[in-house]
Amino acid sequence: MASPALISDTEQWKALQAHVGAIQKTHLRDLMADADRCKAMTAEYEGIFLDYSRQQATGETIEKLLKLAEVAKLKEKIEKMFKGEKINSTENRSVLHVALRAPRDAVINSDGVNVVPEVWSVKDKIKEFSDTFRSGSWVGATGKPLTNVVSVGIGGSFLGPLFVHTALQTDPEAAECAKGRQLRFLANVDPVDVARSIKDLDPETTLVVVVSKTFTTAETMLNARTLKEWIVSSLGPQAVAKHMIAVSTNLKLVKEFGIDPNNAFAFWDWVGGRYSVCSAVGVLPLSLQYGFPIVQKFLEGASSIDNHFNSSSFEKNIPVLLGLLSVWNVSFLGYPARAILPYSQALEKLAPHIQQLSMESNGKGVSIDGIPLPFETGEIDFGEPGTNGQHSFYQLIHQGRVIPCDFIGVVKSQQPVYLKGETVSNHDELMSNFFAQPDALAYGKTPEQLHSEKVPENLIPHKTFKGNRPSLSLLLPTLSAYEVGQLLSIYEHRVAVQGFIWGINSFDQWGVELGKSLASQVRKQLHESRMEGKPVDGFNHSTSSLLARYLAVKPPTPYDTTVLPKV
């Protein structure tokens, strides 16, 4: 029998739909009372501990999800990814970010060619370049060593590297290696972001890394031209060779831009932008800041999870379990959002990275074969580190909408602080919240409890917490470069699992194109109106009025002079 076109047509999907009623009759308060259930709902790998007992799920739910994985051919799809098959069918590309962190002797083919030696030759080049740069032998146009790096890129060429940089900044080993150096990012085409990225920097001691897979992204290219002007206007045109380098798959355009091809670092079309932090996109700027050995640890962490994902049984496979539970929450329990709540300031930029990774990958309306989906895919990801989030949006999570939460904690803080005489250390204080919040969400507080606490009658409805709000806890032993790589890889594979189950293409992003082409039309209009006084034409009433209002105010300087930020 031919396999059904959509996963929602399968018996296994329908069995899960039928199972929802039984789960909705349970309360997490009761589910949590079953210690055997709680014990079974855990998984561990290299000290990373996942506890998913606070999901609205039972052993039967997991069995049914595993059957869904089977009919969705999850195992086969994972294998196809690792074997370099062209699973990104709308772009006819392999999906091989796992090759970026594979050991030197691994064999991973794309189009019949082992890509691992190519990957390592770029890594070797990065190591050599970053060693020279960091040793001070690479000098700028005026003979001074360069200590500041501005990485210009957006989307996948920004969010992953920013996440990793933010996580490493306070790791003692990484921080020691970064002493006296600065790494900044310029992503937004907003001139305010240009101003912030170069504030207090001197072009004489700054290296600009232009990071763009395509080298055509409008925001990145304008920002790159702006920083080029910043360098040239201060140091002369010959300075570009020493002060600008690039990362791209499009080395032809890098050369046309004026960057020396010897100072360009390649990657490949089988690396998706949002999966590219382990390519030169992340490895180059991070190696300039921290040195290649630290970045290699990060890559090894990611690789360790690749092995776990590719070889562990699904019952104990952390990314698979996480992916299946997200499918359960989105497609069966109908929860449209997911909160990412790291109890670690170092993971401050995890949620923004996962927003792109997950929402660009799985926010799709058709199956991989182009069939409109009768169910929603993807979820709205958002988050902030605990405890900041607690004092912001947790109210809604506790008493408003139900939002499955990822609580991420670290056993050993990067920065131990303890004040003599305090009840607990600062990290223990933070972690008290990490342990308490999931139970508050799961158990809630009943009117009976409030009565027994003699809460005034009129406040009982306001102080009641219904509970039964799902979450999961991920506890990492420490947060060195290795664990940062592991966490990245866990989320990458979780997103892929969700897409594989839903039967969509998690590796294309056609949905970002329409806005880009409409912006070109507006850009043309703005140019013609400013330069030639042409009236606004060809837009609907609303856009025309907005444009007219905008154009009515003349820019402070005419278009024939170069202006750079002044802060």
Ligand SMILES: O=P(O)(O)OC[C@H]1O[C@H](O)[C@H](O)[C@@H](O)[C@@H]1O
């Ligand atoms: O790296 P680039 O080619 O400059 O692309 C940067 C970003 O822009 C696009 O619009 C895509 O939506 C992203 O997936 C990509 O990461």
